[in-house]
Amino acid sequence: MRNAPIDLGPLIPRNREAHPVPYDPDYKTSVSRSPRWPLLSLDSTLTEETGPVFGHSLLGPLDNNLILNFTHGDAPAVGERVRVHGHVLDENAKPVPNTLVEVWQANAGGRYRHVKDTYFAPLDPNFGGCGRTITDDSGYYEFMTIRPGAYPWPNRGNEWRPMHIHFSIFGSGFGQRLISQMYFEGDPLIARCPIAHTIKSQGQIDRLVAPLDIGASKPMDYLAYRFDIVLRGRRQTMFENKMEGM
Amino acid sequence: MVQPLNTLMETPSQTAGPYVHIGCIPTFAGVGGVYPEDLGLSPVAEGAQGEIITITGSVYDGTGWALRDAMMESWQADAEGIFPGHPGADPKVTGFCRFAADKDTGEFTLRTVKPGRVPMRGGGFQAPHIAVWVVARGINIGLQTRIYFEGDDHAGDPLLGRIEQRNRVETLIAKKTGDSQFRWDIRLQGEDETVFLDV
Numbered sequence: 319m320r321n322a323p324i325d326l327g328p329l330i331p332r333n334r335e336a337h338p339v340p341y342d343p344d345y346k347t348s349v350s351r352s353p354r355w356p357l358l359s360l361d362s363t364l365t366e367e368t369g370p371v372f373g374h375s376l377l378g379p380l381d382n383n384l385i386l387n388f389t390h391g392d393a394p395a396v397g398e399r400v401r402v403h404g405h406v407l408d409e410n411a412k413p414v415p416n417t418l419v420e421v422w423q424a425n426a427g428g429r430y431r432h433v434k435d436t437y438f439a440p441l442d443p444n445f446g447g448c449g450r451t452i453t454d455d456s457g458y459y460e461f462m463t464i465r466p467g468a469y470p471w472p473n474r475g476n477e478w479r480p481m482h483i484h485f486s487i488f489g490s491g492f493g494q495r496l497i498s499q500m501y502f503e504g505d506p507l508i509a510r511c512p513i514a515h516t517i518k519s520q521g522q523i524d525r526l527v528a529p530l531d532i533g534a535s536k537p538m539d540y541l542a543y544r545f546d547i548v549l550r551g552r553r554q555t556m557f558e559n560k561m562e563g564m
Numbered sequence: 565m566v567q568p569l570n571t572l573m574e575t576p577s578q579t580a581g582p583y584v585h586i587g588c589i590p591t592f593a594g595v596g597g598v599y600p601e602d603l604g605l606s607p608v609a610e611g612a613q614g615e616i617i618t619i620t621g622s623v624y625d626g627t628g629w630a631l632r633d634a635m636m637e638s639w640q641a642d643a644e645g646i647f648p649g650h651p652g653a654d655p656k657v658t659g660f661c662r663f664a665a666d667k668d669t670g671e672f673t674l675r676t677v678k679p680g681r682v683p684m685r686g687g688g689f690q691a692p693h694i695a696v697w698v699v700a701r702g703i704n705i706g707l708q709t710r711i712y713f714e715g716d717d718h719a720g721d722p723l724l725g726r727i728e729q730r731n732r733v734e735t736l737i738a739k740k741t742g743d744s745q746f747r748w749d750i751r752l753q754g755e756d757e758t759v760f761l762d763v
Binding site for chain 2: 323328331332348349352362369372407411422432434435446447484492499514526548
């Protein structure tokens with residue numbers, strides 16, 4: 319007889335209204351990459367309720383500093399210095415502690431360090447474009463970076479991505495896995511962006527726009543933007559949190 | 565008026581984009597040296613108990629083209645059906661892997677331990693399976709699916725049992741191609757579209 323697994327509780331079924339539509343002709347690549355059949359919906363199982371756990375020992379001291387991590391602190395990246403911070407919560411407004419948050423972005427000129435990116439803007443020899451951190455016990459995270467540039471991309475005739483930072487968040491169960499993008503308050507390109515507008519609820523698009531957080535900025539050093547993230551929550555009731563049949 | 569519910573709505577997904585590798589597997593993407601190694605290189609360490617298997621496949625779009633830019637993650641139990649971190653789990657199994665389509669051929673490979681069957685809340689077992697999550701440019705919210713294995717007993721599996729069109733069950737079953745070798749393709753759209761999950 320094996321020991322009973324740890325039961326964190328079933329995940330709340332995903333509210334698809336919160337999310338982009340899979341098929342959107344204005345974002346052309348989605349046309350051939352979106353399923354046509356409905357998803358198979360069912361209650362979460364241990365498979366989705368569990369997930370990988372990453373300890374703080376994973377992190378190097380500069381992992382959450384994109385200004386310095388590519389050169390290991392030797393030389394800073396070019397760009398407007400920005401601190402991004404916030405909390406990871408779940409749908410029950412409970413903090414999600416000790417969860418891995420990964421980010422990636424273009425450099426200040428709007429260029430990614432990638433063989434497929436051939437935009438005119440030059441690479442910054444001091445900028446790699448990735449970073450990571452793990453939330454603390456209250457679900458809080460922060461990192462330092464430079465403001466990424468907007469850049470053109472092939473879609474409709476004249477398409478530009480707003481300034482954005484990609485986010486990848488784990489949560490405590492594999493079914494909470496989420497990738498999204500953070501935009502910056504005041505960027506006029508958000509309203510024109512077909513990727514942002516794969517989300518059909520304006521209120522939900524607004525959830526991705528980080529406000530300037532002047533109180534968290536540092537005089538003569540950096541601006542701050544606040545970006546809170548909400549992952550799927552769990553149903554928690556004494557009526558069902560009992561694992562049987564072991 | 566009613567009392568307010570102090571609940572929050574999930575943050576919306578956005579596509580992982582063409583450069584997801586920079587953020588998730590930077591060394592693979594050519595951004596080496598930031599981290600000692602990419603996360604999730606292997607779901608098993610040397611000495612893991614059970615059968616080590618290799619699953620090969622491609623991710624096809626609706627035109628039949630194999631994506632060169634897809635990234636996947638997998639999560640699974642150990643050979644005894646125990647998830648990592650749970651009592652009795654094999655310490656050599658992390659259960660988590662990140663793997664990507666080859667940039668020239670589109671083919672991916674997952675080398676792992678064949679998982680055992682997993683107990684269910686309320687009794688019974690799920691057949692051995694690996695959860696897979698697919699992201700790429702053009703995929704607006706990551707796609708969840710599963711790998712099951714040809715030759716296993718799938719009777720009583722709650723997920724496979726819920727698929728009305730029994731011909732579609734085959735899209736989730738990796739085919740044996742040799743000793744400890746399996747083939748499993750993902751079809752995002754079109755004929756033989758993979759069953760994707762909302763779970």
